[in-house]
Amino acid sequence: MKTEYEVVYRTHNTYEENVREAFFSFQVLPCQNESQVVRNVSLNNSLGAETFQHPNSFGFEVISLHTVEPFNTFEFEMRAVVEKDQTLFPVEGILSVEEEQEQLQNHLFYLQNHQFLGFDHYTRISEMYRAQLLMQQPQQTVYGYLQHLNAFVHDLLEFDSEPTHVCTSANEVLKLRRGVCQDYTHLFLGIARLNRIPCRYVSGYLNQGLHLTGSAVMHAWAEAYIPGFGWQGFDPTNHLLADAHYIKATHGSDYADCSPIKGTIKTNGKQKTSYGVSVHPLQEPSTARQSQTQSSFQE
């Protein structure tokens, strides 16, 4: 069963003073993988500047543009059609707890996944908070544990866009007990990695038909490595598993690898930025939607 979505990303910036030179980079393109195919990509910007692309460190396409024409408003829009497949979920019991641990403790496995096991500004969790965290139990499988962790992070925090910002770290989130999808995700990443489970930050889009938290803007969730299965997406903000309603754009070690827009501009005044997304199924297969939501609640 396939679902087709139209995904639109739009940003609108206004500047008090003329911008004399600017360079922008966007990481907003839905990516291609086993479960999603991207078609009909169109890019538009109000400056008429020619865009160019390059793959980032993780192989995801970055769209850039440079301009020396003065301007005081800037709009950028990306439209794409994404065909999304049903996703498979991990099945318990393929590997024993011992076999799973053997793989996670393997040196070569560690080298291959070290970017998703390290601790940096966003994901480091100080000693003082560790005792209150949910850690993997000796007889627990990785998948079993991560589903509990997803619930734990979801319950621990209250969704609130006020107190946090793009630089908020897991430590600050633990102190505030509030945050947005980015903060939920960083905390999930930090705890999973403390258990030596490779875990990566994902940025993407949510089907807006479900009215989930975080669907009005680009969403963030985590992907963790389940031995014997592979990468599985966890959305602690909504306490869901990532399924066909989740359209992935990029992944990386943390937010710093995935920020949707970056820019360097030469101007003197202040600026205002607003952006939004729209994600809608092109033809609504209502039965498919139901089964999807059910499967993502299976635990």
Next chain:
Amino acid sequence: MDAALRQNQSNGILGNYQIPPQFLDEVFMAPGQVHPHYQAVYRQFQEFSKEDFKELNEHAKMSFFNQGITFSVYSDKSKGVERIFPFDLFPRIIPAQEWARLEEGIIQRCVALNLFMQDIYGAQHILRDKVVPAELIFSSKNYLKAMLDFKPIGGIYNHISGTDLIKHSDGQYYVLEDNLRCPSGISYVLSNRVAMKRTLFQVFRQFNVSTVQEYPQELLATMQSVAPKGIDAPTCVVLTPGVYNSAYFEHAFLALTMGVPLVEGRDLYVEKNFVYMKTINGPKRVDVVYRRLDDDFLDPMAFKPDSMLGVPGIMAAYKKGNVNLLNAPGTGFADDKAVYTYVPDIIKYYLQQDPILNNVHTYRCEKDDDFQYVLENMANLVIKPVDESGGYGILIGNKATKEQLAEFKTLVTENRRKYIAQPIMNLSMHATFIEGEDQFEPRHVDLRTFTLLGKDRQFVLKGGLSRVALKKGSLIVNSSQGGGSKDTWVMMEDGAGMSMEQRDSMEQSMTMDGQTMTMGPQGMSIGTEGTMSMGKPGAE
């Protein structure tokens, strides 16, 4: 010996020289008795009276003022104060054979470190084989994931290396640091030589000293050798952070002597993953950038987002192979002082050779037993942060106060990965003119060497920056910490020499080891001139 000379010896600038008892003196073996390679220079310096020498010293200083060679210091008290780097006229002399071995060792080290960086940003064999602990690399803030699975044009990372050496009291050279990011100091090497020639030309011309002034052309050739594919006449530039950088003079100096543009970030831009320079004739594509800008500031799109010094998008252009950067971004993990411990293993791993140069024993505070040792023996150790340069943040145990020791114990305990410790090395001492005392006194010296690696080319500058700790008893030689410098003479083989002359506008000839090569309208000829014998191998 006539009376005047005798008097100079007792009252002259070298008369009261006290040989340091516990250190190696590079010049003197015993009072009034110098090592053979210093004999001739010593004789010349003995002839100077105090007054003569003070005048010469002033003359040399003026040479630096006139060349505009100044630097500034980053510290709280004296922000932005322009200073001259103190220069000492008594040269540091390294005999040809001693240098030959050093040069071999330096090349070996730089080549091995380049292979190490290739491997770490590639297949990571050395980590798989657990020769170097993976955590040590991954925890370095200079390990850049942007460089993973990417190989720069020509496969070179450390195009320019500044290997720091010291001579210990056992007479052996030890490597103190491998500087693989943006090692500075080369402009001082070249201007020291200019000052030396201007001030003491009659002395200098009597010696067969290896030249240093070819460095800018060697650097340019290195840059050209790693130009992007298909570019025959690459446009090369020097990228500086700007006039407020402490090494701005050097950036300008190198651009000028190489004959390439000196640019700031705002002079460049990226369009469709190519780098362009803004010129009055419109945009000009840039192929090779010698950047004297730290990784962090290089590209706000890839690294520090608020950097206004860099060029947005340059990393993408670099990874597309459309521009080359010297040195490659991300070399800093390899000159991390905790990784330094493993350099001998790194040399053995990649080259299957024994290291030629010695490493100083290093305690990594991250390791439990090393950490304990450091805490208990701090007063006999040098404590260094692993990722700083310029001599900042260093503690020398036996010179530190109780408060400083306590402060460092806290610092080290709080961030064990950030600190290493080494035994206090007995840096050799060298006769140095001390203003105020108006005589020569022994001072500690080290040696920064400069090595260039390009595609199929290697070059070690025969010379270097001999840095002198001017403060009595001090071991810190960095210019930012009150150091001075000396001209460093690497001698040519005994009996061998090279001279070049232009007979008239049509014919050039070069003489090397008695062989004369002549180039002119009649073509090129090589022959032995006169009765001079070929260089005697091994004779010195």
